[in-house]
Amino acid sequence: MNVEADSLNAALLGVDAKPGSPSFDFFVREVVREMTSKAGQKCTAIRRVLVPSEVADAVTEAIVGVLSTIVVGDPAHSTVTMGPVVNMAQRKSIEEGIEALMQKAEVSYWPAESTLAGATAERGAFVPPTLFRSAASSWGDPVHHLEVFGPVATVVAYRDKAEAFALARHGGGSLAASVFSGDAGFLTEAAVALGTTHGRLLLVDPAIGDSHSGHGIVLPSLMHGGPGRAGGGEELGGLHGLWFYHQRVAMQASATTLSALAEQAADPSAD
DSSP: OBBOOOOEEEEEEOTOOOSSHHHHHHHHHHHHHHHHHHGOOOOOOOOEEEEEEGHHHHHHHHHHHTTOOOOBTTSSSSTTBBBBOOOOOHHHHHHHHHHHHHTSSSEEEOTTTTBBBOOTTTTTTOOOOOEEOOTOOOSSSGGOOOOOSSSSEEHHHHHSHHHHHHHHHTTTSSEEEEOOSOOHHHHHHHHHHGGGGEEEEEEEEGGTTTOOOOOOOTTTTTOOSSGGGGOOSSBHHHHHHHGGOOOOOOOOOOHHHHHHHHHHOTTTTOO
């Protein structure tokens, strides 16, 4: 059975990335892009923003600064940069998820009375981009087990890299995680630490900050799936994905019989 379930994907900022550094700026840009692209309705979208505690305020302020420029409304309107969610039922679900996150996390940006361009809230499935802030020590917070499928993300501060990796894994198995750092050692440690709980890892150093495919983009040659709560599916992913559409059987026999079977399998004229 091939399943793609929900996923609490994370973007992780390295301990070396300070405000004004390339890694810091690339990180903020990617978080905002993933929150607002398709109004956050992507299975790979960033839901948890993991940052060093000493720069958590700066990261939050930087993300809010960009979110405040997002114009929500009718996509046909020339000034709009983020459209509606898929329907009114999904809008209601997102609003309920926001209310649930509010019980534990602090709202950093939520323009509840935002002006819509070329549209009205009464007739449209519009949800403004919403950013929360949660403490790293709050392991039981809903941010680690509730996916709000819309333009919603939560900044979570971590004390050190061990806690950063533990928090990323705390999502229970995700489709994708991205790590932004100028420290090659940190990136390689993250790859090892997060590889078992993520279907795909994007490790971004400044050299590829402007040229990588993006946190949420799945190339055909990659795997689109994830372990744990993400379902373990591989419905995209070249040859990996094709295994699900083939019937397979394991053969046990003597060397002579196995050799005969191999010859038959290699013979194009064999039935």
